[in-house]
Amino acid sequence: MHLVIDIGNTIAKLAAFQGENLIEVQKDFSGTLEMLSGFVEKYNFRKGIVSSVAGANAQVQTRLNSLSFPIIEFSHKTPVPIRNAYRTPETLGMDRLAAVVGAVSMRPSTPLLIVDAGTAITYDFVDETGVYWGGNISPGIETRFKALHTFCARLPLVKQDGDMPDFGYSTETAIRSGVLRGVQLEIEGYIAEMKQQKPELFTFLTGGGAFSFDVKAKNDIFADVFLVLKGLNSILNYNEVNP
Numbered sequence: 001m002h003l004v005i006d007i008g009n010t011i012a013k014l015a016a017f018q019g020e021n022l023i024e025v026q027k028d029f030s031g032t033l034e035m036l037s038g039f040v041e042k043y044n045f046r047k048g049i050v051s052s053v054a055g056a057n058a059q060v061q062t063r064l065n066s067l068s069f070p071i072i073e074f075s076h077k078t079p080v081p082i083r084n085a086y087r088t089p090e091t092l093g094m095d096r097l098a099a100v101v102g103a104v105s106m107r108p109s110t111p112l113l114i115v116d117a118g119t120a121i122t123y124d125f126v127d128e129t130g131v132y133w134g135g136n137i138s139p140g141i142e143t144r145f146k147a148l149h150t151f152c153a154r155l156p157l158v159k160q161d162g163d164m165p166d167f168g169y170s171t172e173t174a175i176r177s178g179v180l181r182g183v184q185l186e187i188e189g190y191i192a193e194m195k196q197q198k199p200e201l202f203t204f205l206t207g208g209g210a211f212s213f214d215v216k217a218k219n220d221i222f223a224d225v226f227l228v229l230k231g232l233n234s235i236l237n238y239n240e241v242n243p
Contacts, residue, residue, distance in 0.1 A: 003040065003048035003071070004232045005033070006095065007056065009119045014039045015229045020237075022226060032059040037066075045069050049236040051094040051228070072239060074098070074232065081105070081238040083131045095228050096122050100132050102224075102231025103204045111198040114227070115187055117207040119143055123190050128200075138186065140207075144179045195220075 001023075004015040012028040014035060023043075028035045048071035050056070050064060056073070064071060072078060076089040076097075082104055086092050096116065103112045104126055114124045117140060124135030139147065141160060149157035158175040166181075168174025187205075195201045202220055206227035224230070 001043050001045050002233055002236050003043070003045040003067075003069075004229050004236065005036075005048065005050040006098070006228050006232060007033075007050065007052035007054075007060070008095065009053055013229060015226070015233070016043050016045070017233045020230075020233070022230065022233075025226065025229065031057070033063045036063050040067065047071065047236060047240065049074055049232050051098055051232055053093055053095055072236060074235065078235065079239055079242055080235055081130075082126065083129075085131050086134045093122070096124055096135065097132070098228045098231035098235065099204070099206055100124050100126050100231065101234050102227040102229075104130055105230065105234040106222075106224075107202050107204075111194075111201050113191060113194050113201055113203045115190070115203060115205050115207075116228070117141065117183070117187075117205070121183065121186070121207075125194065127198075141179060141183055144183070145175070148175055148179070191221075 002017040004017060006013045012033060014026045014028060016023040026035055026039055046069055048067065048069060050071060051074040056064065074094050076092060080097065080101055082101060084097065099114050099116050103114045108130070109128055111128045112126045114126070116122045119140045120143065121138040121140050122135055123138070124132065126132045145158055145160070148155045155175060156172065158172050160176070160180070162176055163173055164177045164180055165173055166177070168177045191201070191203050202222070204227055205221060205223040206225060208225070
């Protein structure tokens with residue numbers, strides 16, 4: 001079995017894989033992987049992989065070092081089953097690359113747009129030959145709410161949940177509708193523009209924010225909140241075969 005760990009900006013996800021099958025996912029909000037030992041005791045892991053957007057802190061590194069099986073710390077130097085054409089691979093978020101690998105493993109030989117809506121919203125493109133060309137980064141939903149409150153003196157901090165009319169009838173609904181509809185139209189705009197260039201384009205949505213609204217053209221969209229974890233597992237499998 002494989003242990004897969006994805007450490008994001010706010011939470012860490014611990015996953016157990018049997019081959020390509022995702023068995024269990026647990027979320028760790030501690031910032032120190034305090035759930036790791038209990039999770040490892042449940043399974044007979046042979047190998048593992050960990051990805052962190054900000055790098056492992058001292059407590060996390062200590063817990064990883066204590067594991068009784070080998071674990072890959074995913075970096076830009078780790079071999080991956082696609083060709084990475086990003087010009088500064090050392091600056092590329094490993095979660096973005098893992099999501100791309102996960103998408104390609106599920107939908108090979110197809111031009112793909114991968115939209116990951118979290119603290120930031122990332123848009124990444126891989127062509128039908130499996131070449132990853134890069135993508136764009138935009139503020140995420142909660143980041144937009146906080147930015148309006150922080151940089152506009154009279155605007156309140158609005159929660160995502162609540163009434164969302166076409167046009168706000170109050171400051172609260174104006175902010176909520178502006179942010180959420182703005183993100184929805186942004187994502188739909190990326191999809192529409194890319195499909196003009198690549199009519200056979202298929203889109204993957206992942207990240208918690210990607211599921212806050214409906215996006216048109218659903219026949220060509222697949223939503224998978226575990227796409228990064230599946231990509232990391234594919235990378236671990238690839239490195240077992242290509243050490």
